[in-house]
Each structure stands twice: as C-alpha cells, then as structure tokens.
Amino acid sequence: MGLSFEIQNTTAAGGRRAALHLPHGPVQTPVFMPVGTAATVKTVQQETLEHLGVNGAGAEIILANTYHLYLRPGHELIRRMGGVHRFMSWPRPMLTDSGGFQVFSLSKLNKVTDDGVEFRSHLDGSRHFLSPERSMAIQIALGADIMMVFDECVETPATWERTRDSMALTHAWAARSAAYFAAHQHEVPWATASACHPASACHSERSEESPHFEPPQNLAGRHQSLFGIVQGGMYADLRRESAERLVEMDLPGYAIGGLAVGEPRDVTREMIARTLEILPEDKPRYVMGVGYPDEIEEYARMGVDMMDCVLPTRAARHGLLFRSPEPGEELSPAEPGETASRSAVRMNIKRLEYAEDQRPIDPACSCLVCRRYTRAYLRHLFVSKEPLGLTLNSIHNLAFYLDTMTRVRASIAMGPSLTPEQAAAWLRDSRGDFDETVRDPWE
Numbered sequence: 474m475g476l477s478f479e480i481q482n483t484t485a486a487g488g489r490r491a492a493l494h495l496p497h498g499p500v501q502t503p504v505f506m507p508v509g510t511a512a513t514v515k516t517v518q519q520e521t522l523e524h525l526g527v528n529g530a531g532a533e534i535i536l537a538n539t540y541h542l543y544l545r546p547g548h549e550l551i552r553r554m555g556g557v558h559r560f561m562s563w564p565r566p567m568l569t570d571s572g573g574f575q576v577f578s579l580s581k582l583n584k585v586t587d588d589g590v591e592f593r594s595h596l597d598g599s600r601h602f603l604s605p606e607r608s609m610a611i612q613i614a615l616g617a618d619i620m621m622v623f624d625e626c627v628e629t630p631a632t633w634e635r636t637r638d639s640m641a642l643t644h645a646w647a648a649r650s651a652a653y654f655a656a657h658q659h660e661v662p663w664a665t666a667s668a669c670h671p672a673s674a675c676h677s678e679r680s681e682e683s684p685h686f687e688p689p690q691n692l693a694g695r696h697q698s699l700f701g702i703v704q705g706g707m708y709a710d711l712r713r714e715s716a717e718r719l720v721e722m723d724l725p726g727y728a729i730g731g732l733a734v735g736e737p738r739d740v741t742r743e744m745i746a747r748t749l750e751i752l753p754e755d756k757p758r759y760v761m762g763v764g765y766p767d768e769i770e771e772y773a774r775m776g777v778d779m780m781d782c783v784l785p786t787r788a789a790r791h792g793l794l795f796r797s798p799e800p801g802e803e804l805s806p807a808e809p810g811e812t813a814s815r816s817a818v819r820m821n822i823k824r825l826e827y828a829e830d831q832r833p834i835d836p837a838c839s840c841l842v843c844r845r846y847t848r849a850y851l852r853h854l855f856v857s858k859e860p861l862g863l864t865l866n867s868i869h870n871l872a873f874y875l876d877t878m879t880r881v882r883a884s885i886a887m888g889p890s891l892t893p894e895q896a897a898a899w900l901r902d903s904r905g906d907f908d909e910t911v912r913d914p915w916e
C-alpha cells in the first residue's frame with residue numbers, strides 16, 4: 474500500500490483536518506513541508522527538525538529535490554546508500570518533486586520535445602536529458618514516500634494557446650509517468666530492506682561503524698505513491714480541464730502546480746478554488762511552492778492539505794523573520810489593494826533598531842531560539858555573517874510556519890465557531906504543557 478488518507482473533520486469553507494498515513498509514518502494535515510533541496514533543510518540539522526514547533530512534534534514530512542540530487546551526488550549513489558531517508562538519516566515521510574520545475578527554471582539551454590527535456594546542468598554545464606520515465610527512475614532510486622509526475626512548467630505570462638499546448642504535454646507525460654511507476658515501483662531501495670531482522674545478513678552491507686538509523690518497522694509490502702500535477706496557468710477553464718484529465722487517471726493524490734510565480738494573490742486564490750472544485754474530496758490535495766504564512770493559512774482553510782515553500786528558510790538566510798502581531802499592532806496589507814489582514818509581521822533583523830533589543834524575535838513563539846536568544850544577539854550574528862545566525866533564523870521561521878499549521882488544524886478540528894482569538898488561546902494553552910519540560914538555561 475502507498476498511503477491512506479483519513480479525514481476527521483471538514484469546515485463549511487472546505488478546510489479539512491486529516492491524517493495522511495505514509496510508509497515512513499503519519500502526517501497530520503493540513504501540513505507545511507520544509508524544503509530540503511539537496512537532502513538537507515539548509516542550515517538546520519535533522520535532530521532539530523524532529524522537535525520543532527509548539528507541541529514538539531517537529532516536521533512530519535520534508536521535501537527533497539530530484540533535479541539537485543540527480544546532479545549531485547547522483548541518484549544511483551543514493552540508492553546504494555539505501556535511499557534518501559537512510560542517506561540523510563531522516564526516518565519520517567519525504568516527498569520528491571519531479572525535477573521539472575528546476576529544469577525549466579535553473580538549467581540552461583533546455584530543449585523540449587514530446588519525449589522529454591534536454592538541458593545543461595547549472596553546476597558545470599554538462600548535458601542531461603530528463604523524461605517522464607527518467608524522472609520516475611530517479612525518484613524511485615531516491616525512495617521518497619511521495620513522488621510527483623514529470624510536468625512541463627510553462628513560462629509566465631503565457632498565452633491561452635501556449636498554456637493549453639503545454640498542459641496537453643503535461644497530461645501525456647503524467648500518463649507515461651504513471652505507466653513507468655506501475656511497472657517499477659518494487660525497485661524502491663527500502664522495499665526489501667525492511668523485511669530483514671536486525672540480526673540478519675542484510676545489515677552486513679553496512680559497516681559496523683555506521684551511525685544508527687532506525688527505519689519504520691512495517692515497510693514490508695509498502696510502496697511509494699505518485700501524485701499528479703494540475704497545470705493550466707492562470708486560466709480557470711484550463712485548470713478545470715487539467716484537473717478533470719488527471720482525476721481520470723485515479724492517482725492517490727493531486728498537486729496544483731505552476732502557481733505563485735509572480736501573479737497577483739487573488740489570481741492564485743482563484744486558480745486554487747477552481748481546481749479544488751474538481752479534485753476528489755477523499756484524496757490529499759497539495760499546492761506546490763506557496764507561500765507567506767498568511768497564504769498557507771488561507772489555502773489550508775480552503776481545503777488544501779499540503780504545501781511546501783523555500784520561503785521560511787530562504788527568508789531566514791536573508792535576515793527576514795516572521796512573527797505574530799502584538800496585541801493591537803496594525804498590519805499593513807501584504808499587497809496593494811489587499812483587504813484581508815495579515816497574520817504575520819515581517820521583521821528585518823539587520824535593522825539598527827534591534828541592536829539593543831532584549832526581547833525574543835516573537836514573544837508568543839516557543840521555539841528554542843525565542844526561548845533563549847535576544848533580537849540583539851540575532852542581529853549581531855547576522856550582521857557579523859556568523860553561520861549560527863542563519864541556523865537560528867531558519868529554526869524560528871520554520872517553527873513559525875509549523876505553528877501556523879498547528880493552529881489551523883486545531884481551528885478546523887474544533888469547527889467553524891472557533892475565532893482566531895480562541896485558536897490563539899488554544900495554541901498558548903498547548904504550549905503550557907510543553908514549557909514545563911524546558912528549563913530556562915540561565916536559571
């Protein structure tokens with residue numbers, strides 16, 4: 474079995490509280506998935522990821538990028554190391570993208586034919602070819618719990634005709650991806666390794682000195698799941714058609730791709746809403762590459778179950794931190810013309826005003842950074858270009874994103890009557906139990 478998806482509660486607005494059961498463990502949804510581009514969530518170690526967030530539950534699923542791992546260190550090397558879970562010592566669920574987005578956005582000289590895409594590596598200019606079959610073979614070797622069909626990402630803006638043609642190619646590639654996956658899914662590196670007992674011979678391939686890694690016990694008979702990707706650019710009719718074609722393929726989950734590429738936010742929202750109308754309610758729905766904290770909250774409340782974005786970690790490495798508003802604090806709209814208030818304040822830690830600020834980044838945040846370090850110290854680390862600053866900033870931003878989703882899940886589970894204030898109170902209460910286990914280091 475690949476996955477099971479258990480919906481516990483649905484709001485009038487369509488938001489769903491559910492549990493996604495994957496070979497490497499359960500994921501509470503709606504979920505935000507930190508991005509581990511090259512088998513690392515930049516600057517944050519796995520141990521820390523496992524304990525992030527208000528309830529200490531940590532990130533339950535992370536992403537890795539097929540394009541990056543294919544180029545370096547190579548998917549065959551990762552297969553020989555037992556798959557990406559074992560390679561990076563991450564025992565929990567993972568998702569790999571298809572490599573399509575990076576081929577179209579990062580690499581040079583890409584030539585697209587019906588067969589696939591020829592491109593040059595952004596690392597050394599070497600020539601490569603990626604097709605639906607090749608992307609599947611690479612993703613099977615990596616062995617993430619969820620893999621994505623290979624799709625073409627149309628440039629933005631694109632005409633309706635160009636978007637329609639690209640969408641047709643994406644559908645043909647989705648069918649080829651699914652056919653290859655069906656024939657080769659047993660080749661995933663952990664499919665056989667799981668059946669062995671600690672004392673059995675299959676552990677002998679690893680050196681006696683190998684660090685400890687504890688995979689789930691019940692991987693026998695489990696396999697990866699392949700998600701489809703709805704394309705269609707910024708055209709509602711094409712989005713609907715794309716969703717209908719993919720639903721006919723009866724895949725275990727569906728993503729909405731090609732959004733948050735520079736279009737206004739009300740267009741993103743509209744494309745998501747029109748697509749959600751078509752996607753089956755009993756399967757997980759994933760919006761790729763979004764967004765700011767208030768966006769992930771909004772889309773989760775509309776019925777999106779999974780989201781990922783480099784923003785919390787990338788912003789952190791540029792000194793941009795997210796925090797919750799203080800009582801009575803006025804928030805400027807995220808975009809001109811936007812009326813909905815934002816749920817997060819953006820702080821530029823470089824600013825001189827923080828040089829002697831003794832407060833934590835976010836007094837309402839319980840992350841290990843906010844419990845221990847001042848804004849003054851974080852500013853000093855950042856302007857001094859100390860690597861620790863990047864790590865601490867990333868940890869806080871990731872905790873902020875995970876806590877946002879914890880709050881949304883609570884609010885969906887408790888029903889439509891819960892106000893944002895009540896949800897915030899619930900978050901504070903659940904933090905109370907956790908805080909007792911953490912001692913102030915200066916006490």
Ligand SMILES: [Zn+2]
Binds near residue numbers: 844872
């Ligand atoms: Zn924090």
